[in-house]
Amino acid sequence: PGQAGSTAMALLLQAFALAQTMLRIKDPAKTIPFYTEQFGMTLIAERHYPKEKGDFSLYFLANLDADTAAALPPADQPEAMQFIKDELYPASVPVLELTHNHGTETDEAFAHFNGNEDGRKGFGHTGFLVDDVLANQPPNLPSFETIALQVQSARARQTRPRSKSY
Numbered sequence: 001p002g003q004a005g006s007t008a009m010a011l012l013l014q015a016f017a018l019a020q021t022m023l024r025i026k027d028p029a030k031t032i033p034f035y036t037e038q039f040g041m042t043l044i045a046e047r048h049y050p051k052e053k054g055d056f057s058l059y060f061l062a063n064l065d066a067d068t069a070a071a072l073p074p075a076d077q078p079e080a081m082q083f084i085k086d087e088l089y090p091a092s093v094p095v096l097e098l099t100h101n102h103g104t105e106t107d108e109a110f111a112h113f114n115g116n117e118d119g120r121k122g123f124g125h126t127g128f129l130v131d132d133v134l135a136n137q138p139p140n141l142p143s144f145e146t147i148a149l150q151v152q153s154a155r156a157r158q159t160r161p162r163s164k165s166y
Contacts, residue, residue: 020095024112027105028059031098035061041096042069044088045080059098060084
């Protein structure tokens with residue numbers, strides 16, 4: 001404890017930094033604008049894999065300053081992935097990876113599990129740091145108070161088998 005604990009934590013923070021988190025998505029045409037328009041993220045790189053390699057796409061986003069965003073290679077070029085490895089990770093800039101399995105966007109019955117189903121409790125999340133959440137309310141979304149009420153209502157019902165994702 002005390003100083004020894006602080007020193008150990010400082011060493012741990014130097015050794016480990018969040019590099020990325022991955023979320024599965026249903027429809028990139030809806031999801032990518034959500035993150036770019038509502039959270040100011042930039043699409044850095046995208047990779048598309050044909051059926052013989054799994055039939056999926058990966059999209060990588062991050063919050064970047066204007067100078068870094070201006071230096072990005074085109075998202076569909078191999079240099080974009082190298083930019084993440086050479087520039088963003090060493091600077092401890094976390095990257096959001098969105099994974100899209102092709103065909104889910106047109107499958108009305110498709111839904112990801114939300115973690116509230118019987119036998120499937122627990123779910124992940126992605127957090128954003130903000131000085132004043134109410135002052136930074138995204139203009140195109142319902143108020144945070146409305147969202148909180150909807151979450152409370154959904155928890156009270158606890159009967160939703162699966163959530164839809166976009």
